[in-house]
Amino acid sequence: MTDEMKWDIIVIGGGLAGLTSGAYLAKGGKSVLLLEQQGQPGGCCAAHVSGGRTIPAASHLVNDQELVNGIFRELGAPEIRFTAPDPVFEVTGPCQGKNLVITSNRELFEQSACELVKDTNREAVKQGLGRLIDLSMEIYHETRL
Numbered sequence: 001m002t003d004e005m006k007w008d009i010i011v012i013g014g015g016l017a018g019l020t021s022g023a024y025l026a027k028g029g030k031s032v033l034l035l036e037q038q039g040q041p042g043g044c045c046a047a048h049v050s051g052g053r054t055i056p057a058a059s060h061l062v063n064d065q066e067l068v069n070g071i072f073r074e075l076g077a078p079e080i081r082f083t084a085p086d087p088v089f090e091v092t093g094p095c096q097g098k099n100l101v102i103t104s105n106r107e108l109f110e111q112s113a114c115e116l117v118k119d120t121n122r123e124a125v126k127q128g129l130g131r132l133i134d135l136s137m138e139i140y141h142e143t144r145l
């Protein structure tokens with residue numbers, strides 16, 4: 001008789017990567033030990049409670065909800081219902097009363113960015129942002145194929 005325990009796999013870290021790979025390995029029939037140094041799992045995606053408020057540690061946005069729920073379906077876990085706030089958020093910078101508005105409304109996004117710079121730079125900012133948005137959309141569509 002021995003107290004020694006044997007595992008097929010030991011996963012170090014209970015962030016998204018460790019939790020997902022650990023869950024897939026367990027579903028594939030492996031015995032898995034997952035070790036997390038913090039008091040809760042989630043890593044950068046965990047939330048912390050402070051002063052009665054729940055504060056997300058890092059992640060706020062999920063770009064591909066179908067990808068996430070596809071993983072949950074494969075693992076037999078309940079799916080998450082996502083909401084799409086718009087504007088997504090406002091970034092407060094050094095210009096008092098002027099925020100960068102992150103929104104799907106391209107005109108509003110460009111307008112809020114232009115208000116943060118001097119008149120003489122507005123056209124350049126608008127053009128640069130236009131190129132950035134077009135390129136981002138291209139990458140988004142190409143990588144979804």
Ligand SMILES: Cc1cc2nc3c(=O)[nH]c(=O)nc-3n(C[C@H](O)[C@H](O)[C@H](O)COP(=O)(O)OP(=O)(O)OC[C@H]3O[C@@H](n4cnc5c(N)ncnc54)[C@H](O)[C@@H]3O)c2cc1C
Binds near residue numbers: 044063
């Ligand atoms: C500021 C910020 C904002 C972000 N915003 C977004 C966003 O909006 N949308 C998005 O999709 N992604 C976002 N990301 C990226 C996303 O959060 C990460 O890509 C993802 O959470 C990383 O997961 P991970 O499991 O690889 O690592 P982590 O989440 O870092 O998990 C690693 C885990 O391993 C544990 N660990 C480390 N060493 C040990 C050890 N020796 N023993 C035991 N445990 C250990 C840690 O405690 C931690 O829990 C953001 C990241 C940051 C930093």
